[in-house]
Amino acid sequence: MTERSARTRSRKLLAALEVAYPDAHCELVHKDVFQLLVATVLSAQSTDVVVNQVTPALFRRWPSPKAMAAASAEDIESTIARLGMYRQKARHIKGLSQVLLEQYQGQVPSSLEELVKLPGVGRKTANVVLGVAFGSPEGVVVDTHVQRLSQRLGFSKETQPAGIEQDLMTLFGREKWDIISHTLIFHGRRCCTARSPACGACPVQQLCPSAFRAEHVGRKKGSAASKKK
Numbered sequence: 001m002t003e004r005s006a007r008t009r010s011r012k013l014l015a016a017l018e019v020a021y022p023d024a025h026c027e028l029v030h031k032d033v034f035q036l037l038v039a040t041v042l043s044a045q046s047t048d049v050v051v052n053q054v055t056p057a058l059f060r061r062w063p064s065p066k067a068m069a070a071a072s073a074e075d076i077e078s079t080i081a082r083l084g085m086y087r088q089k090a091r092h093i094k095g096l097s098q099v100l101l102e103q104y105q106g107q108v109p110s111s112l113e114e115l116v117k118l119p120g121v122g123r124k125t126a127n128v129v130l131g132v133a134f135g136s137p138e139g140v141v142v143d144t145h146v147q148r149l150s151q152r153l154g155f156s157k158e159t160q161p162a163g164i165e166q167d168l169m170t171l172f173g174r175e176k177w178d179i180i181s182h183t184l185i186f187h188g189r190r191c192c193t194a195r196s197p198a199c200g201a202c203p204v205q206q207l208c209p210s211a212f213r214a215e216h217v218g219r220k221k222g223s224a225a226s227k228k229k
């Protein structure tokens with residue numbers, strides 16, 4: 001397949017998925033950009049479902065950078081203790097709240113350069129905030145679903161998030177960099193799951209290069225299916 005036809009097929013695939021999931025969006029519950037930033041920091045190595053179970057109590061007690069910065073680390077820890085790495089995450093959200101208060105008048109900055117200087121905020125978290133809250137991502141957020149789906153759909157042959165992100169940024173225009181992640185995550189959670197992709201019921205089955213043979217494509221090394229290989 002030529003580069004041009006691969007690009008055409010990729011764009012058709014994304015367009016079909018956007019039709020299938022017109023309401024694809026960030027599933028971390030938040031009321032403002034500060035809460036989005038905190039929820040995204042908390043979501044590292046944790047599912048959105050568990051984060052959404054923890055954040056209502058967290059934001060009820062400490063809804064703003066000012067309140068969070070003044071909280072004790074121990075109190076934050078006990079509120080988010082269901083999450084992996086909760087001690088480190090508690091330190092990060094208290095620390096980033098202090099920086100927002102001291103350097104940004106309690107506002108969340110809107111540039112990648114400033115966001116990645118906040119405690120616990122890497123490029124991925126920054127791009128979630130830039131895409132969802134500001135509509136101006138500087139890259140594509142590649143989580144485990146985006147990683148797996150990009151490989152299965154033929155968007156990328158890379159195996160690491162950084163390489164996959166570069167391929168997605170090359171294949172798709174900047175205006176798609178935010179929605180592509182949400183759309184692939186929706187499809188990955190609802191249909192093209194890691195272990196049992198539902199190819200028979202898939203809305204892009206006709207276009208997908210991995211249809212009916214996807215179990216071993218895009219799985220992480222060490223997963224059950226990979227070990228069976």
Ligand code: SF4
Binds near residue numbers: 152208209214
């Ligand atoms: S056809 Fe199968 S492998 Fe391809 S996107 Fe659909 S569920 Fe995933």
